[in-house]
Amino acid sequence: MKRNTIDKQILSIALTLVALLTVPILINPAKGTAFLNKVLNSITLNFGPLYLWACLAIFGFLLWLAFSKYGKVKLGNSKPEFSTFSWLALIFTAGIGSGIMYWGIIEWAYYYSSPPYGMEPLSVEAASFAPTYGMFHWGFSAWAIYCVPSIPIAYAVYIKKYPSFRLSTACRGIIGDRADGLLGKIIDVCFMFGLIGGIGTSLALGTPLLAEGIHHTFGVEKTLTLNLGIVVSLMIFFSICLYFGLKKGLKLLSDWNLYLYVAIAVFIFIFGPTAFIIASFTDSVGVLFQNFFRMSLYTDPVGKSGFSEAWTLFYWGWWFSYAPFTGMFAARISKGRTIKGLILGQLIGGTLGCWLAFAIFGNTSMFYEMAGIVPVLDILQNEGAPAAILASLQALPLGGIILILYLLVAAIFLATTVNSAAYTLSDVASKNLQIGEEPARWYRVFWGVLLTSISIVLMYGDGLEALQTLSIITALPLVFIMFLMIASFVKWITKEYESIMVQQENDASGDLPTRETEVVSQKQQKIEAPAILSKTRLEN
Template identity: 40%
Template sequence: MIRSQNIDFSLFIPAVLLILLASLPLIIAPEAGAVVVNALLGWFTGKFGWLYLLSGIGSFFFMLWLAYSRFGRIKLGAPEDQPEFSNVSWVAMLFSAGIGISIVNWAFVEPLYFMMTPPLGLEPGSTEAVEWAAMYPWHHWGVVPWALYLVPALPIGYVLYVRKGSVLRLSEACRGLLGNKVDGLIGKIIDVVVILSIVGGVGTSLGLSVPLGTQLLGAQFGLEDTFFMQMIVLALWTALFSWSVYKGLKGGIKILSNVNIILAFILLIFVLFAGPTVFLLDLSTNSFGLMLDNFFHINFWTDPIAASNFPQDWTIFYWAWWIAYCPMMGLFVARISRGRTIKNIILNGVLWGSAGCWSFFAIWGGYAIHLEQQEILAVTQILSEQGIPATVLAILQTMPMKELVLPVFILLSFVFLATTVDSSAYILAAICSRTLTGYEEPTRTNRLMWAFLLAVVGVGLLSVGGLKAAQISTVLVALPMIPVLVIMAMSLIRWIRTDYPEQIAPRIFARDPVTGNVVKQIETSCLTPRNKQETASPTAIQQIVAGSDGR
């Protein structure tokens, strides 16, 4: 039976009202609103760009330290808990939720933008500019963004599975530092801001993706790009992600994410071997080396003397965008990570997430560069004159077997966006649940309400033409989110130091929750909280070790 009373209306109603009220300026005066928000963006990135950059690189080194410290062996769950999802499904859900259709848009065109307006004062179109253009997306979609995503995921997962929390909210992960203040106004403000951030970001993704979907379907079926056609595309997307979120984590979101990764892998392999294989491998190898060689330079570069605004327009904007998406990803990754150690989550999340993004830019981005360099297609001109959807379509039409490639790409685009929106609707429903442990799911009514609300936001943004303003508004949320990330990180460390003794043996023993006997952990690399540890006598230890090999 659906428990509608489990919805926390003290969060749900204010969030919905604010979402609806925020759309009024776009409806009344979208152009004026865009001017104001663009001015705010320029001020934020100009004044606080250094803070965004330090937050990014700081998160990366914090994750690196946490993974290889003794805290990395802490399991998010009971000693006997095994991972809820296989590694493949876990990575598929992580990648699909965190990247979505954005990479389908940008993998082809971001290197082209950098060829036209390269960093570091390089000459546009020069050999050096092309090499940096191929590399720079690796930086923007690599280890730093994925480290940022995991900063909130670990304290939230710790609350859920180690401290056995009963709510899935960002405010709860701040309790270690803020204490009971999170039960009052401060906690409500944090969670409402998180909801607005998720809705704005995902609603904008819907609004930005529909034109691409319309362009692709128009080319496939000879249909005209009209507002009515956009509404049909949005309705198809809504049906897909509503089904997924209705079926839940295992019945819908996991399945859709697995399908998504399979389709992406097929298309990547096809382009790699059907396209200029040696060139793509050479270029990607060069990009990886160039990124490693300049890792610290590009992570701290603000261009204060030449003031080209490249870091502000690209890197700082991206870092703010990733931070704005941190709440949704932190909550989602925490929910799917029961039974995994902190080190496992960090290494798999950062490495596989980065490797997935690098694959798209190495193959699809490299293919676009090849078309431009060999004068097969004037992709930079198409991008300048017709925009991203037309450029993506033009690139696809140069591929071998384009009659087959285009429909598969359309399907991938639909599934990619759906896997982001269904994850977001699921997390929004979880935030607005009164009680929800890591072993439960939000009610289906709650999940479907958020799925339809996200679709409504997409319709509104498409109808008023306020996509740019909404996109930038989401980024502005990133600045107040930075101190929240710091609070969560400090809360996690405080909890760990409280729950685990300073002196810890490499092999941990715990009491079986059923029999009460002292048993050796299944994973001896995991740590057990202080309140669950037991001191075993030498005789007991000998018996346990002897029994561990079947005797």
């Protein structure tokens, strides 16, 4: 008898929430966006510092965990399923999306023209902080938020042997069997709701950049039809990848995406303003480490510049809305790795991958503005960020070719992110899956089509700004859920650490016999053979 793997209860709740979100915005975009902005203002006013403290606490917890005795625990008794490069590529491309291709090259300009801490716009001091803040927002803090759910989820599946990669499963240490009931459903739906807001933000940023590139390269007029065409094309592309699954589809896509990304960065580093890139990046690292705690907790309660709300809180909300998804995805592909390896791989690998964009793409764009080669700030103010991004790329040697490759990487990043999100959503909205079993092919494709359909509906109703705002709103309950997961994990591992290590040492010695063990075994066989023969003769 064929197993039913579709969790109809979670699916119906999630689809109902999606309908409640999209239909009002589609009917009246202005009122829908205004309502969400009121909710957003209330959250940032009352809970803004919570996001900041939560992020800092999570970062500290991960550092402690990685270098404590618990960091040695291996998540499963098998070898890693993917090579380190493919593993990092999957995590990086799934978690970052085309946002890094968008903000990596232009974010400095916003901080340079509207700096924090009451600094003079366009000043030397503002120029020092401008490339640094992007590295901060996309650095260790961001990847700490991304990383923390992967630990309890992986522990629950590979150590506790629970068959599900859900958030509710990772909370079992605290909520117990209620994970199977209403409370568990609420936790899982909160994750799905948050992910929809995060994906909407990625599409809201990525689609206009691709549209500007097509307009610039081929002269196609920038219209709603062009935006819809881009989203539909991406939907077809990643639906094919979803059909082929994790190893054949997502792995190859992520590998080649990272190859292209690094290749473009290396080309710009060599043929761009190399000396300025190195000097500015070096200065930014110093500024970041000197001001890390101030940047992490900056709220500006007296000046009320709105800088923290517009940037840091927006980013932390975006990361929190994505975090359960990236955690589930990272947990699924991290079997056989240690807790320390999983933490450092994401914190260091993810951070350096993002810093590559800000160090090379961002500083190149900044150099062109300072040297008077490209009026980046003027283009940003008059034509928008996508036009300023393309103008910076066009000024490079072989600018036309680099521009096309850059847009290709941005498109693949965006497709990979939606791809991975659809895969994870189909996993959460499934049941009765065996260990290592993937959701049904049609179900994976269904979620990919659903995510992009939501974006198309909101794009048609001019509601993408509302969905971008929603990423911060939907992140609020996830902050509490993530701390619930941490508490559950700590309760598990502190009780079970000794027995886990004994079991893993036994597994290791059993799986990998030494030469001495083999020799002893052979001698034992030689001794036992005559004894067995003599016993047989006596019995006869």
